[in-house]
Amino acid sequence: MDPQLERQVExxxxxxxxxxxxxNKCIRDLIPKTIMHLMINNxxxxxxxxxxxxxxxxxxxxxxxxxxxxQAQRRDEMLRMYQALKEALGIIGDISTATTFTPxxxxxxxxxxxRSRRSPPPSPTTQRRPTLSTPLTRPASSRGPAPAIPSPGPHSGAPPVPFRPGPLPPFPSSSSSSSDWFGAPPQVPSRPTRAPPSVPRRPPPAVPGRPP
Structure with a gap:
C-alpha cells in the first residue's frame, strides 16, 4: 500500500x-439543559x-x-407598629416646626x-507701734515659737490678732526714762461683735544702781 495513502487515511x-x-460532548451538555428548560416551562x-x-x-x-x-397576630403587630411610627413622625414634625431656638x-x-480661692483674703491692717526714739535691738535667736491662734467664736467676724510675746530687750542706760524704753502699747483693731483682747503690761525690769 502506498505510504502517502496511508497517511491520508490516518x-x-x-x-x-x-x-x-x-x-458527544455537546449532546451531553445540551440534554440536561433541554430537560430543565422543558420542565420549567411546563x-x-x-x-x-x-x-x-x-x-x-x-x-x-x-x-x-x-x-x-x-398571620392574624403578625398583621396586628404590623398595624400597631405602623400607627406608632405615624404618631412619632407627627410629634417630631410638631417639635421641628414649633420649637424656637435661642442661642x-x-x-x-x-x-x-x-483666684480668690487660691489666695487667702488679706487680714485687716493693724496700727503699728510708734517708733521709739532709741532703736531697740533684739536677738533673732532668742525668739520662741509662735503661740497657737485661738479659734473665733460663732458670732465673731474674723479671728483676733494674737499677741506674740518676745524676749526682753537689753537694759537701757540710766539716762533714758522708763516711758521711753517701753513706749506706747500697740493698738488692737476693734471688732464689730467682739471686744478686743487686753494687752498685758509688763513691769519695767529693775535697773541696778537705781532706786525703784
Missing part, C-alpha cells in the same frame, strides 16, 4: 474521531393556567380563605473666683 480517521468526540404554564383550579377543586374554599392565627449666653468669666 488523517481522515483522526478528524472523524475528533468530530465525533465534539458531537411548570410555569401549569401554575398560570391550572393551579388555582386544582386547589379550589381539591380543598374546601372556606378553609382556603380562612386566615391563620399566626445660649456667653460663658461667665469666673476666673476671679478661682
Amino acid at each position: 488523517t481522515i480517521r483522526n478528524l472523524v474521531d475528533s468530530y465525533m468526540s465534539i458531537i 411548570v410555569k404554564d401549569f401554575i398560570n393556567s391550572e393551579l388555582l383550579a386544582q386547589l379550589y377543586s381539591s380543598e374546601d374554599q372556606n378553609t382556603l380563605m380562612e386566615e391563620s392565627a399566626e 445660649a449666653p456667653p460663658p461667665v468669666d469666673d476666673s476671679w473666683i478661682q
Whole structure:
C-alpha cells in the first residue's frame, strides 16, 4: 500500500474521531439543559393556567380563605407598629416646626473666683507701734515659737490678732526714762461683735544702781 495513502487515511480517521468526540460532548451538555428548560416551562404554564383550579377543586374554599392565627397576630403587630411610627413622625414634625431656638449666653468669666480661692483674703491692717526714739535691738535667736491662734467664736467676724510675746530687750542706760524704753502699747483693731483682747503690761525690769 502506498505510504502517502496511508497517511491520508490516518488523517481522515483522526478528524472523524475528533468530530465525533465534539458531537458527544455537546449532546451531553445540551440534554440536561433541554430537560430543565422543558420542565420549567411546563411548570410555569401549569401554575398560570391550572393551579388555582386544582386547589379550589381539591380543598374546601372556606378553609382556603380562612386566615391563620399566626398571620392574624403578625398583621396586628404590623398595624400597631405602623400607627406608632405615624404618631412619632407627627410629634417630631410638631417639635421641628414649633420649637424656637435661642442661642445660649456667653460663658461667665469666673476666673476671679478661682483666684480668690487660691489666695487667702488679706487680714485687716493693724496700727503699728510708734517708733521709739532709741532703736531697740533684739536677738533673732532668742525668739520662741509662735503661740497657737485661738479659734473665733460663732458670732465673731474674723479671728483676733494674737499677741506674740518676745524676749526682753537689753537694759537701757540710766539716762533714758522708763516711758521711753517701753513706749506706747500697740493698738488692737476693734471688732464689730467682739471686744478686743487686753494687752498685758509688763513691769519695767529693775535697773541696778537705781532706786525703784
